[in-house]
Amino acid sequence: MTQGLTEFGRFAEPSLYILLSLSDGPKHGYAIMTDVEAISGVPLGPGTLYGALARLEQRGLIEALEPEERRRPYRLTAIGATNLTVQLEGLAGFARTGLERLREAAP
Amino acid sequence: MTRLIALYPGPWRARYEDEFLALLSQKPPDPLDRIDIVRGAIDARLHPLAALDPRPELPEPLPYNGPWSIRRAGFLSLIGGFLWLATIGIAINGPIVHDGHAYRDPSAAIPSFFLSVVLLLVGLWAVGATIPSTSRVARTAALVAGLAGLWWAIAPWMLLLAVVLCVGLAILAIEAARTGRWRRSDAAFLVSGIAATSAVIIAAVAGFKAPIGELDVQFMALAMLAPLWFATADGLLRPAIPVADPGGPAVA
Numbered sequence: 250m251t252q253g254l255t256e257f258g259r260f261a262e263p264s265l266y267i268l269l270s271l272s273d274g275p276k277h278g279y280a281i282m283t284d285v286e287a288i289s290g291v292p293l294g295p296g297t298l299y300g301a302l303a304r305l306e307q308r309g310l311i312e313a314l315e316p317e318e319r320r321r322p323y324r325l326t327a328i329g330a331t332n333l334t335v336q337l338e339g340l341a342g343f344a345r346t347g348l349e350r351l352r353e354a355a356p
Numbered sequence: 357m358t359r360l361i362a363l364y365p366g367p368w369r370a371r372y373e374d375e376f377l378a379l380l381s382q383k384p385p386d387p388l389d390r391i392d393i394v395r396g397a398i399d400a401r402l403h404p405l406a407a408l409d410p411r412p413e414l415p416e417p418l419p420y421n422g423p424w425s426i427r428r429a430g431f432l433s434l435i436g437g438f439l440w441l442a443t444i445g446i447a448i449n450g451p452i453v454h455d456g457h458a459y460r461d462p463s464a465a466i467p468s469f470f471l472s473v474v475l476l477l478v479g480l481w482a483v484g485a486t487i488p489s490t491s492r493v494a495r496t497a498a499l500v501a502g503l504a505g506l507w508w509a510i511a512p513w514m515l516l517l518a519v520v521l522c523v524g525l526a527i528l529a530i531e532a533a534r535t536g537r538w539r540r541s542d543a544a545f546l547v548s549g550i551a552a553t554s555a556v557i558i559a560a561v562a563g564f565k566a567p568i569g570e571l572d573v574q575f576m577a578l579a580m581l582a583p584l585w586f587a588t589a590d591g592l593l594r595p596a597i598p599v600a601d602p603g604g605p606a607v608a
Contacts (some may be wrong), residue, residue, distance in 0.1 A: 278379040294389050295379055296396020299372055307405045319378035 254336075260301040263293055267301055268310060268325060268333040275314055275324035278302070305329070360390060363397035365404060429482035430592030436475025437585030443468040444579040462575070466512065472585070473509035477502055479588035480525060486595070487532055494531035497524040518581075522550045525584055529591070538591040545590075549583025556580060 254261040263285070270276060270284040278298060285293045302323060305311045310329035314322045325333070361373055385393065447462035447469075484498035501524020508517035526547050533543035556577040
């Protein structure tokens with residue numbers, strides 16, 4: 250599901266959610282947290298959020314912008330957008346295959 | 357809250373602490389969040405990110421203008437080390453002479469002794485040429501050790517010269533390790549050889565009986581100096597940082 254981020258370990262899935270959250274524009278930490286919870290239905294803890302942000306930033310998939318007061322927004326880089334596209338296409342193919350099989354198996 | 361953030365490593369806090377605190381001021385953490393923060397801190401300590409904790413930059417490769425290539429000097433030191441052991445072997449098998457008192461005549465080993473010490477001096481010269489020009493004490497020690505070593509090569513009975521050579525080489529090796537040119541293990545190996553030799557000599561002077569016979573204690577002590585050659589060779593053949601070596605390939 251998160252093939253491109255497997256090296257992130259337990260941060261792979263939260264990282265995918267963060268990339269997805271940033272796909273419609275820069276966001277700071279709190280905005281990412283609330284958006285991820287809205288997308289996935291699963292709350293993202295602050296330790297997990299920053300563990301994933303640090304890894305994504307190190308890989309060059311996101312970049313930090315100038316802080317606004319103390320909050321620092323992040324945005325998706327071109328590499329991050331490509332990575333997200335590849336992962337979402339993989340997920341779309343996975344979902345398509347699953348749905349086709351279920352249809353074929355249905356009586 | 358600051359107590360929880362204090363669990364994170366310094367480089368992480370320098371980069372993220374402000375925004376992390378801003379986030380927590382917007383959403384005060386519940387007990388599960390606190391556990392998540394502790395997990396995050398453990399992870400940050402177990403898997404420090406290179407971008408947050410960059411390793412200190414290594415110095416630029418050192419210019420080397422000596423007459424010998426670094427690698428060649430390293431190989432010559434290595435050969436010198438084996439020759440030194442052979443020298444001890446020859447000396448320890450010399451005839452026992454009774455001239456008022458009994459002693460072992462090591463004169464057959466003098467040519468190989470001379471050659472092995474000269475090969476050590478080649479290594480010493482190369483090490484001295486690769487340490488920073490600002491390491492004046494070590495460079496002076498190398499020069500004094502070189503002159504003492506040259507003198508000792510032609511006058512092996514003058515053991516004070518060997519002491520000067522050893523002290524100079526130890527200072528040079530420690531400086532090479534301190535400035536990142538040598539691995540610390542090489543410097544430690546060299547110094548341990550000198551320490552072991554000193555210990556045997558002190559024990560012999562104090563009257564301890566050597567297991568190989570009283571006449572051969574001095575040779576046993578000298579054999580323990582072999583790390584001078586081998587540590588020097590390793591420091592030259594496998595330096596901790598690359599050396600710009602016009603006479604051979606760059607080595608790392």
